[in-house]
Amino acid sequence: MIKLFKVKEKQRENAENAKKQTAAELRLHKDISELNLPKSCSITFPNGKDDLMNFEVLIRPDEGYYVGGKFLFSFQVSPHYPHEAPKVKCKTKIYHPNIDLEGNVCLNILREDWKPVLNINTIIYGLYHLFTEPNYEDPLNHDAAAVLRDNPVLFGTNVKRAMSGGFVGHTSFSRCT
Amino acid sequence: MADSATSRSRDLDKLLLRPGNLVGPSFEPGPELRDDLRDYARVLVVGAGGLGCELLKDLALSGFKNLDVIDMDRIEVTNLNRQFLFRLEDVGKPKAEVAAKRVMERVNGVNIVPHFCRIEDKELDFYNDFNIIVLGLDSIEARSYINAVACSFLEYNVDDTPREETIKPMVDGGTEGFKGHARVILPGITPCFECTIWLFPPQVKFPLCTLAETPRTAAHCIEYAHLIKWDEVHSGKAFDPDDPEHMQWVYKEAVKRAELFGIPGVTYSLTQGVVKNIIPAIASTNAIISAACALETLKIASGCSKTLSNYLTYNGVEGLHIKATEFVRNKDCLVCGPGVLIELDTAVTLRKFIDMLEEHPRLLLSKASVTHRGKNLYMQAPPVLEEMTRSNLSLPLFDLMGKVSRDVVHVAGLSSMDNKKASSMRKLRVAFKGVPDGVTDMDMAGGA
Numbered sequence: 001m002i003k004l005f006k007v008k009e010k011q012r013e014n015a016e017n018a019k020k021q022t023a024a025e026l027r028l029h030k031d032i033s034e035l036n037l038p039k040s041c042s043i044t045f046p047n048g049k050d051d052l053m054n055f056e057v058l059i060r061p062d063e064g065y066y067v068g069g070k071f072l073f074s075f076q077v078s079p080h081y082p083h084e085a086p087k088v089k090c091k092t093k094i095y096h097p098n099i100d101l102e103g104n105v106c107l108n109i110l111r112e113d114w115k116p117v118l119n120i121n122t123i124i125y126g127l128y129h130l131f132t133e134p135n136y137e138d139p140l141n142h143d144a145a146a147v148l149r150d151n152p153v154l155f156g157t158n159v160k161r162a163m164s165g166g167f168v169g170h171t172s173f174s175r176c177t
Numbered sequence: 178m179a180d181s182a183t184s185r186s187r188d189l190d191k192l193l194l195r196p197g198n199l200v201g202p203s204f205e206p207g208p209e210l211r212d213d214l215r216d217y218a219r220v221l222v223v224g225a226g227g228l229g230c231e232l233l234k235d236l237a238l239s240g241f242k243n244l245d246v247i248d249m250d251r252i253e254v255t256n257l258n259r260q261f262l263f264r265l266e267d268v269g270k271p272k273a274e275v276a277a278k279r280v281m282e283r284v285n286g287v288n289i290v291p292h293f294c295r296i297e298d299k300e301l302d303f304y305n306d307f308n309i310i311v312l313g314l315d316s317i318e319a320r321s322y323i324n325a326v327a328c329s330f331l332e333y334n335v336d337d338t339p340r341e342e343t344i345k346p347m348v349d350g351g352t353e354g355f356k357g358h359a360r361v362i363l364p365g366i367t368p369c370f371e372c373t374i375w376l377f378p379p380q381v382k383f384p385l386c387t388l389a390e391t392p393r394t395a396a397h398c399i400e401y402a403h404l405i406k407w408d409e410v411h412s413g414k415a416f417d418p419d420d421p422e423h424m425q426w427v428y429k430e431a432v433k434r435a436e437l438f439g440i441p442g443v444t445y446s447l448t449q450g451v452v453k454n455i456i457p458a459i460a461s462t463n464a465i466i467s468a469a470c471a472l473e474t475l476k477i478a479s480g481c482s483k484t485l486s487n488y489l490t491y492n493g494v495e496g497l498h499i500k501a502t503e504f505v506r507n508k509d510c511l512v513c514g515p516g517v518l519i520e521l522d523t524a525v526t527l528r529k530f531i532d533m534l535e536e537h538p539r540l541l542l543s544k545a546s547v548t549h550r551g552k553n554l555y556m557q558a559p560p561v562l563e564e565m566t567r568s569n570l571s572l573p574l575f576d577l578m579g580k581v582s583r584d585v586v587h588v589a590g591l592s593s594m595d596n597k598k599a600s601s602m603r604k605l606r607v608a609f610k611g612v613p614d615g616v617t618d619m620d621m622a623g624g625a
């Protein structure tokens with residue numbers, strides 16, 4: 001190709017300051033443009049319409065222990081999406097067996113069971129499912145899991161107390177209703 | 178000095194001075210080729226780690242004179258066993274700068290420009306200045322990024338053949354322990370990195386609840402410290418895998434965790450390995466893969482032999498196995514594929530354009546969302562984005578695309594090809610009629 005190298009390449013007008021789009025951004029564009037969320041979930045883009053790689057999802061469960069609460073999740077999509085799952089954190093401090101007090105979420109499709117055929121819609125439904133059916137078998141908040149297993153009525157009381165901004169044990173929560 | 182120059186090019190001359198049956202299509206043997214390589218070939222080496230050090234040395238000794246190297250890392254003590262251009266007194270200095278200096282000291286007449294920064298920090302024009310990009314990286318993300326950059330220079334003719342002068346060849350090397358690969362990527366001709374993304378197995382991730390409740394291995398303890406304990410202690414501060422203090426902290430916490438559960442095997446290098454997902458590097462593997470990459474670079478530039486088609490794997494785990502596999506391009510690849518050519522009047526609005534996609538025989542795409550160079554021109558969903566982009570519908574696409582004569586847009590929607598409804602994303606080459614091209618010949622903008 002040395003002959004081509006000798007021909008000084010002409011500058012392309014549209015290459016100036018142009019941004020290339022990575023495969024991750026393109027796939028995410030598709031995912032987002034096809035979102036079909038339940039009424040209880042809404043999505044916002046804090047950095048505007050052109051940064052889809054960072055967004056927030058607000059979940060307002062309409063049934064189960066957490067009905068009446070509002071829970072905010074942040075999504076950070078990796079440049080290697082969809083070969084790597086997005087990083088999801090719960091920004092609202094919550095009393096939940098599968099979400100710890102730092103906002104880490106134990107949801108199989110976010111880690112060990114993630115596959116590139118899954119998408120953002122699947123994850124949001126998965127998160128929603130954590131509110132309708134919290135499970136004590138995959139605990140991140142050990143205490144909450146034990147209470148849910150041994151005394152579901154007390155668990156319900158604790159959830160209500162946490163959501164209204166009270167204490168559960170020594171942990172204080174902020175109001176999120 | 179003249180003597181040493183002659184002796185240095187002796188082996189190279191065997192490739193460059195004589196004709197053969199297996200040479201590239203435009204190969205013209207002769208001593209001028211040696212000069213041309215020095216004068217006209219500009220090669221960028223991405224990465225100055227184990228593979229990068231070898232690549233710089235090999236390329237410098239293969240007759241290339243104008244080299245650049247880009248790397249954002251500083252030298253660590255643990256690099257010294259295999260990144261042979263670095264000495265103990267270099268620890269803490271930028272890899273790119275030291276590597277460039279050492280090779281220039283040892284190889285007469287070679288000029289290496291170091292760039293101590295992230296690959297994302299450079300403009301597209303920086304990458305366009307090089308004739309060949311050689312990759313010595315250990316991350317899929319970085320490869321994917323450079324691939325997208327190199328493929329963004331590619332342009333197609335009306336008949337969907339690539340325009341030769343816009344092809345930015347890449348040579349990609351990679352090693353993991355005793356295994357490695359070398360591949361030649363000629364965008365538009367051989368598969369690009371995204372065409373064969375499935376070659377990279379997904380990273381193993383442990384369930385968070387296993388880390389929190391029932392750790393069984395040293396890696397579990399390390400990931401606990403990295404993913405859970407870090408946030409608990411450093412509320413809000415992000416973990417930086419390239420900060421040695423952060424790594425040290427994770428290591429110490431992992432040791433505590435391991436002691437608590439009676440688990441052996443947590444070491445600092447394992448901590449680095451698990452957190453950064455690195456498999457220990459072997460110097461000889463780097464040397465072998467680098468040699469293959471440097472040779473392919475020489476073949477692409479000089480035409481002295483046909484290039485590897487197109488993917489070489491090396492396995493030194495048991496014995497020595499080398500195999501070349503010819504992978505095929507994904508014709509519909511969103512990154513390197515030609516896409517569908519669409520010619521438009523400059524007055525066509527975005528709404529009209531979206532309607533046209535539904536009728537287009539090669540697309541039959543309804544409910545399309547449109548994105549151009551990172552700008553979302555129209556989004557069908559979610560409602561918040563639909564609202565933000567709705568006002569674009571009545572504007573001419575030509576204006577929305579910055580009044581260029583032609584460019585690529587991507588559209589996502591519901592395709593009805595072959596009587597099957599499927600959600601899909603397509604690449605389109607939009608060309609506006611009657612707009613002067615300003616570039617080379619007029620085969621896309623004005624032709625057909």
Ligand SMILES: [Zn+2]
Pocket residue numbers: 368369370371372373507510511512513514
């Ligand atoms: Zn491709």
